[in-house]
Amino acid sequence: MSGETSAHILLVERLISHVRARHCPPRGLLVLADHHTFGNNRPPQIAGYTPDLFASDLPATFEVIGEAKTMADLETGRSHRQISAFLDYLSVRQGSSFYLVVPPFQRRRSAAIVDALRMPAHSGIAVEVIDGL
């Protein structure tokens, strides 16, 4: 989802700092994000959808996808298909993680939505839902 509302931009910023704090490979983390400070260094398209964040070490031994969602957006069918596509992508890669960042106090509800989208094949993915701006 492209940065549009200021709430979404703040969520993307939260996502970037969270992923940077969680993943600190010795030679540095490659981060691509849909945020104006990243210029053209935007995440790749995955199954027709562009995530808000993509990160990995180099050469890649793990991959991270992150998505920032407002609640109204998270409950749409498009968002469900998008998250499923990201989980499918990560499920065939070693050491992969998926982060969803949502507005304050929405973590439980959002985690339930993501849980409902998870299939047995996604069991190897570390999934974390975080809330806050």
Place this chain on the structure above:
Amino acid sequence: MVGVQQHLPVFDVELDRNNPRIRRFVEGFEGELTDDNIQLALDIGGDDGDNGKGVTSADKLRNSILANRGIMQPIIVCRNEAGRYLCIEGNTRLFIYRQFHENGVAGDWSTIPAIVHETLAGDGIDAIRLQAHLVGPRAWDAYSKAKYQWELHYKHLMPLDRLVDLCGGDRRDVQKSINAYADMENHFRKLHQPGEFYNTQRYSGFVELQNTKVKTAIFRAGFSLDDFASWLKEKKIDGLIAIRQLPLVLGDKNARAIFLKKDIKAALDAIERPDIGADLRAASLSQLARAITEKAEKIPFIEIQRLRQNPDDDVVRYVLDAIDALQNLAGEFQQRRDDVG
């Protein structure tokens, strides 16, 4: 033709109004051609657009100068009889120094290293331009660039951010190069006996492998990158277009079996595709491109809504395939040496 190296104040050197890089932009310009106009032309003159693929070559140069805190190669200037300096080679670098100086970018950008020639006679100016841009320094091949980036980052522990900055700021470029090189070394090299020719030109296949669709299709079909390397070595896949077709082939049981037994060409022949008929097949690319544009512009909103709800619909798949093919084709049209300097 011997010049003397000096540091010249950036505003004492004139940008070259006859610089061949920007001549196509300024030829039709009406009114007084100011430095601002020239700078604007220089900013776009070295690029054919970034096609959404990464930073532009002028941006890369800007990032690289910033990361290096200066330029490695002096610009070349000529002092005319009136004592004015004219920039013969390095107008973009001069313009970037001026921008940094005006914008208060940290560092000293008030002077620029330059090789100064006293009045150049005859075709001296043209000789410098031709040697710099039509002959130019020999660029490394893609495999050698990737190998060097991998060594700096992986063996010599150069931090990723520093490496990206020095390479011009395009993270995706660096990501693709290092991952492609590592995949090739880890999976392709071991298929070779000692002394056997190791074809580094196959590196382009491993660059294509970095396409998310291709790698995902290989893993999802239960194969590994070792298998991919074997297919390349055995020439079951030959050419970059064939690699882009792998998701289609591996996703189809019958085609996959044929591919494993023979090669990708035989597999593609076996895939059922919608009959496009003799008329469409005979149409030229320009006719088809115009027809697609007209169709896309006239598609009813209700159909767009339907496709949004059905991302697996054949229409979406064929449109995305066409976008891929057209983007690659456009890339071929626009391919040129990255020669900003």
